[in-house]
């Protein structure tokens with residue numbers, strides 16, 4: 138297949154390639170559902186989920202926040218994480234048929250998965266989609282929870298009319314596992330676990346947008362007009378506010394405004410910012426620059442900037458179908 142006109146790929150070439158790619162995908166998915174993304178050790182509770190749907194052992198991510206070099210390439214794996222506030226502690230249902238595995242090899246070849254859907258008892262192996270309910274952290278197979286709660290949102294990555302907040306249904310339902318009540322139609326009520334690279338891309342975009350919006354809103358309301366008129370202003374805002382925000386102990390800015398995840402920003406401003414950021418990202422035809430700009434403030438030389446770019450290269454190469 139030299140693209141020189143000398144050969145035309147036949148069905149065998151194409152089918153073979155596809156089969157091996159599918160096999161690789163399956164192995165990668167299994168790894169994502171069985172191992173901590175950071176330490177690569179078998180997942181064991183407490184397990185946390187990040188905004189892009191990656192799973193970690195909580196002890197590993199705590200070690201990472203204390204010492205970012207602890208896991209070598211940690212910044213490439215989860216450099217977009219700033220603090221524990223970015224993570225959701227999961228209420229996972231252990232698989233009664235699973236024997237805890239010590240080594241990575243036995244964990245990956247184990248016939249049993251460590252966790253199951255509490256509704257269907259389906260094992261969380263990566264073969265069917267699983268989601269977490271954000272309000273309580275309970276984890277279900279996507280199909281099972283939707284059978285119980287048909288109005289459940291498809292999440293922020295879904296391009297469905299249910300993401301239109303204007304006619305959002307405010308009625309509450311209870312989690313069938315723990316009884317916590319929540320609004321199922323809110324796009325933020327669910328988080329996919331190890332979604333496709335495409336969905337992950339949308340989730341990252343959303344994470345960056347909501348951070349930018351939160352920062353713009355923080356004591357900078359009078360500057361809102363400037364922020365909307367130029368990217369440079371937005372970057373300056375990022376630089377100023379980034380100081381100390383990685384620290385696990387709350388800085389003065391965090392103390393003043395405890396909820397980073399839910400910025401008290403007027404809907405219209407947030408929408409405009411989101412719209413503008415989206416346009417910018419689309420224009421750039423890739424997000425590495427946006428991410429670099431988010432990382433720049435707290436990193437010293439060009440070395441780590443490359444890390445961010447590499448993180449993207451790596452992620453998309455590794456998970457590309």
Ligand SMILES: [Zn+2]
Nearest residue numbers: 273275312315
């Ligand atoms: Zn629950």
